[in-house]
Amino acid sequence: MNARMYAVTPAVEAAWRELLGHVTADAGADLEYLPYPAPQPLEDLWRRPELGCVLMCGYPIALGLADVVPIAAPVPRAPWAAGQALYRSDLIVRRDAPYRRLEDTFGARAGWTVAHSHSGFNAFRHHLLAYRTPERPRLYQEMVGNLVTARAVLDGVREGRIDVGPLDAYWHQLIARYQPELTAGIRVLASTAVAPMPAFVAAASAPPELITRLQAAFAAAASRPWFGALGDRLLLDGFAAVSGAHYATTLSWDREAKAAGYELPA
Numbered sequence: 001m002n003a004r005m006y007a008v009t010p011a012v013e014a015a016w017r018e019l020l021g022h023v024t025a026d027a028g029a030d031l032e033y034l035p036y037p038a039p040q041p042l043e044d045l046w047r048r049p050e051l052g053c054v055l056m057c058g059y060p061i062a063l064g065l066a067d068v069v070p071i072a073a074p075v076p077r078a079p080w081a082a083g084q085a086l087y088r089s090d091l092i093v094r095r096d097a098p099y100r101r102l103e104d105t106f107g108a109r110a111g112w113t114v115a116h117s118h119s120g121f122n123a124f125r126h127h128l129l130a131y132r133t134p135e136r137p138r139l140y141q142e143m144v145g146n147l148v149t150a151r152a153v154l155d156g157v158r159e160g161r162i163d164v165g166p167l168d169a170y171w172h173q174l175i176a177r178y179q180p181e182l183t184a185g186i187r188v189l190a191s192t193a194v195a196p197m198p199a200f201v202a203a204a205s206a207p208p209e210l211i212t213r214l215q216a217a218f219a220a221a222a223s224r225p226w227f228g229a230l231g232d233r234l235l236l237d238g239f240a241a242v243s244g245a246h247y248a249t250t251l252s253w254d255r256e257a258k259a260a261g262y263e264l265p266a
Contacts, residue, residue: 001033002045005055005198006074006234008151008174015233020053022226027217029053029210038149043116051203053214058196058247059118059254068201069211070246072218072239076170076197077231085197085240089123089166090188092157099164102190103131108163111144111156112265118250119168120150123192125265126253138266145264151175158185166192173235195249199242215241 001020007013017033024031031052036045046056046066053071061070073085080088091102099105113120128139144162147153153165154175169191176183200218202211221227222238231237257263 001031001052002036002054004036004038004042004045005057006171006174008171009178012174012178012234015230019221019227019230019234022224022230023214023217023221024053026220026224027210027213029214029217038151046201049203049205051201052206052210053200053202055198056201057116057118057198059122059250060116061199061201061244062247062251063116063254065116066201067204069204069206070199070201070242070244071211071214073197073199073242073246074170074234075237075240076173077235077237078170078173080169080191080194081197081237083237085199085242086194087119087197088169088194089119089127089192090169090172091124091127091164091190091192092154092167092172092186093164093189094157094160095185095187097163099189102127102164105164105189106131106136106139107141109142109144109161110140110265111147111153111162111165113147113149113153113166115145115264118195118198119171120147120153120166121265122250122253122257123195124166125257125262127190127192128265129257129260129262132260132262137261140266143264143266154182154186158182164189170197170235177235195253196242196246197240199246200239 003016218239
């Protein structure tokens, strides 16, 4: 088990670990929580053959970056999620920056995380696509790629190394709650359209009966007596059933950008 994608602080990871302990106990699954801190590459974690219940972004699920089976996706406690397993990317700038619209940042410096990230790359690229024209195929003077983590984007904006960058909105909620000093100096200039939330996945080789039991345990989690306090700590309303087909939206955004000759945000 692992929740690295949204383990934004040690306290938050402890809450995830406790929640997953309850879910797997309800499922009768004997799984061990494996800490996997950044900057270790998530793609290596996702490809491990003993994967039992690990958070994975929907875009690499759709890309087939690892042979996995989606189990369930978190439902964030946020107005933009509307009670569904959805998320978006917040495009952030420094609070004291002069920008008032995203267009005001064009010609400045932007950044992205990794090319297999939806929130840190694919959603940002899709959002920028609407602003490109034949006369202006490149929007930014400099685009800093491979920042790897949401925290690196946040720190890059805070410290002035980049002027604008994408931040997973649920990750943003969690870090703002648990380390508000890190988000006090930034603001959201725009947000992307919503897309399917990352999911807990298992290796495709996992026993089908294990997958079925975990799916049922996640589906029932919000009604269990242990969920209330953990849902409050993790800003969650529950979990939703998902499948690989659920993430087709991410591939359509990818195809649209590539068809326009926009392989990388620029």
